[in-house]
Amino acid sequence: MNGSARESTSVAIVGAGPAGLTLGHILAQAGVPFRIIERTTREHLLGRVRAGVLEQGTVDLLASLGLDADLRRRGLTHHGIYLQYEGRRHHVDFDELVGRTVTVYGQQALVAHLLAEHDRIGSDVRFETTGMQVDGLTTSSPTVHYVDASGPVELSCDVVVGADGYHGIGRQSLPAASRVAWERAYPYAWLGILADVEPSTDDLIYALHRDGFAMHSMRSREVSRLYLQVAPDESIDDWSDGRIWEALQTRLGVDGWTLAEGAVTEKSITPMRSFVASCLSHGRLFLAGDAGHIVPPTGAKGLNSAVADVALLGRALLDHRAGDDTGLATYSERALARQWKVQQFSQWMTQMLHVHDDGDASERGFAYRSQVGQLEYVTRSRAAQQSLAEQYAGLPFSEGAA
Ligand code: FAS
Ligand code: PHB
Numbered sequence: 001m002n003g004s005a006r007e008s009t010s011v012a013i014v015g016a017g018p019a020g021l022t023l024g025h026i027l028a029q030a031g032v033p034f035r036i037i038e039r040t041t042r043e044h045l046l047g048r049v050r051a052g053v054l055e056q057g058t059v060d061l062l063a064s065l066g067l068d069a070d071l072r073r074r075g076l077t078h079h080g081i082y083l084q085y086e087g088r089r090h091h092v093d094f095d096e097l098v099g100r101t102v103t104v105y106g107q108q109a110l111v112a113h114l115l116a117e118h119d120r121i122g123s124d125v126r127f128e129t130t131g132m133q134v135d136g137l138t139t140s141s142p143t144v145h146y147v148d149a150s151g152p153v154e155l156s157c158d159v160v161v162g163a164d165g166y167h168g169i170g171r172q173s174l175p176a177a178s179r180v181a182w183e184r185a186y187p188y189a190w191l192g193i194l195a196d197v198e199p200s201t202d203d204l205i206y207a208l209h210r211d212g213f214a215m216h217s218m219r220s221r222e223v224s225r226l227y228l229q230v231a232p233d234e235s236i237d238d239w240s241d242g243r244i245w246e247a248l249q250t251r252l253g254v255d256g257w258t259l260a261e262g263a264v265t266e267k268s269i270t271p272m273r274s275f276v277a278s279c280l281s282h283g284r285l286f287l288a289g290d291a292g293h294i295v296p297p298t299g300a301k302g303l304n305s306a307v308a309d310v311a312l313l314g315r316a317l318l319d320h321r322a323g324d325d326t327g328l329a330t331y332s333e334r335a336l337a338r339q340w341k342v343q344q345f346s347q348w349m350t351q352m353l354h355v356h357d358d359g360d361a362s363e364r365g366f367a368y369r370s371q372v373g374q375l376e377y378v379t380r381s382r383a384a385q386q387s388l389a390e391q392y393a394g395l396p397f398s399e400g401a402a
Contacts, residue, residue, distance in 0.1 A: 009155060084207035166291070189232045
């Protein structure tokens with residue numbers, strides 16, 4: 001592009017979400033030059049609410065990078081979850097079952113901390129960029145073209161990482177044959193709220209109710225995060241705070257327990273889908289996180305899968321700089337192997353806990369009673385609970401390794 005500023009770095013990271021920011025810190029710690037190029041504003045990035053649960057592996061990686069100070073201050077260690085159905089609530093104790101825990105720490109707080117740490121160490125992070133294009137991916141020096149406040153930029157680099165989410169240009173830059181993907185849409189969505197009220201539970205509650213799924217999560221001891229299953233075409237405008245709390249009281253209520261209500265400070269509806277690209281690399285382009293895969297949030301795997309990808313990719317990039325390209329050559333296969341295990345778990349949790357209203361009354365009744373049977377088996381079988389616990393607390397990042 002004429003008139004472009006010609007610049008260079010080693011790794012061009014497209015996207016400043018959890019995947020891009022975490023990868024940037026892995027590279028920074030090893031002294032590898034990089035630039036993170038983000039489409040939105042810093043304010044928009046910091047305003048996105050999204051995920052809430054970190055697997056043990058994610059916490060361990062952040063700690064190894066010295067990025068767990070805020071997490072240790074504000075994160076809430078959870079020893080398990082509650083499964084609830086037919087008015088009964090059962091605790092699945094991860095600690096007792098598999099000796100692992102999870103940490104409740106919102107994606108918003110994580111992104112803010114990762115970004116603040118990039119600011120502190122002087123990382124090269126560009127915001128409000130447009131016109132992102134990549135070329136030369138099959139050469140040893142690909143180029144990322146974009147426009148920022150300074151004008152058009154041609155950034156030559158060694159490697160391009162598409163950490164730009166489901167709607168990014170990373171996956172679109174793969175050749176057509178590599179853009180094959182497998183996906184399924186679910187016939188429901190999640191309506192999520194943040195409320196200024198102390199959580200009414202210690203561990204997260206996942207509830208199957210005839211009216212639909214509901215979940216009680218949290219962000220701190222002062223802020224609750226709650227979700228309701230709604231139809232995929234629902235409008236948030238049709239859900240007053242009162243209607244939301246009424247549905248939550250119905251779906252989460254059990255004898256002897258009270259759900260405290262409070263001011264709703266954020267509410268949104270998120271569609272649910274499963275999506276997996278067939279390939280996460282092409283030449284010197286590598287995809288990580290939502291750019292390559294999407295899971296329904298029921299298993300709390302979206303954010304954690306993004307971190308798992310960059311843990312693998314970061315190691316491979318450091319090996320590449322040392323002259324060993326084995327990690328990069330096998331990255332796509334290893335990351336996807338782990339991701340399919342995550343996909344099946346997220347699908348299993350989703351189907352077990354959501355009301356399926358397709359089919360006639362008999363088919364709907366059969367589906368619901370099968371789910372109750374499934375939940376009765378899981379809550380009474382130690383083996384089933386151990387399987388749930390080891391997957392929810394997180395498979396090893398190297399799970400995909402051959
Ligand atoms: P992200 O989408 O977070 O980040 C990608 C970044 O790339 C964005 O900042 C975007 O602006 C930028 N970008 C895109 N195109 C670009 C371009 N052309 N140029 C430059 N930058 C570009 N997961 C859970 O576990 N639990 C949840 O409850 C949950 N709720 C969610 C709710 C919503 C509405 C969404 C969308 C996702 C939710 N997720 C949840 C999943 C979410 O947490 C993702 O898994 C996580 O953000 C993945 O991180 P990244 O891969 O970094 O992608
Ligand atoms: C959340 O707190 O946002 C959350 C927790 C667990 C999930 C999904 C979302 O499975």
